[in-house]
Amino acid sequence: MKAFLSVALVLGVYGLAGAADTANPVGTWKCEYKIGDQQRTSTLTIKKDGDNLAGTMSWPDQNGENLKNLKLKDGTLTFSAVRKIMNREIPIDYTLTIDGDQLKGKGASDFGGQKQEFDFNGKREK
Numbered sequence: 320m321k322a323f324l325s326v327a328l329v330l331g332v333y334g335l336a337g338a339a340d341t342a343n344p345v346g347t348w349k350c351e352y353k354i355g356d357q358q359r360t361s362t363l364t365i366k367k368d369g370d371n372l373a374g375t376m377s378w379p380d381q382n383g384e385n386l387k388n389l390k391l392k393d394g395t396l397t398f399s400a401v402r403k404i405m406n407r408e409i410p411i412d413y414t415l416t417i418d419g420d421q422l423k424g425k426g427a428s429d430f431g432g433q434k435q436e437f438d439f440n441g442k443r444e445k
Contacts, residue, residue, distance in 0.1 A: 342394040342417040344372060350441035352426060363441060365389070365396075376400040396422065413439065420445070 348363040365374035365386075374386040381403050389398040395416055402409045415424035420443040427436045 342391065342396075344391055344396050344417055344422075347444045348422060348441035349444055350422075350439060352437050352439045354437055374398070378402065391417075394418075396424075402428075415439065415441070 344365045345367055346365060350361045350363055352359050360379065362377045363374065365372055372389045372391060374389055375383045376386060377383055384400050386398040386400055390396070395414065397414050399410055399412050402411055409428050409430070411426050411428045413424065413426050415422045422441040424439055425436050426439045427434060
């Protein structure tokens, strides 16, 4: 019985690690988030560039902002993008978890000396 539980535990741990390694960020993601009480949308596009990832983020009033420091590790996608509103540039750091065709996580920005975070969700277009 102990041997069976040990094997099951090992397979479970390796199964979870393998699942995290198979997270695929490539595609076009329709994203939603809320700032204050205002619902917002964006489109995240990620492509494979050789062994690296490359991508852009677009908002209704800003298209094709290149992503910086785009990385995927253990199923977690991280990157930065600059949101331009009027004459201001607002760098935003994203930390997102990929689960199949869904992504979920947080965006964070320094706004007037205060760090502000917001929930961020996306669904891969098919």
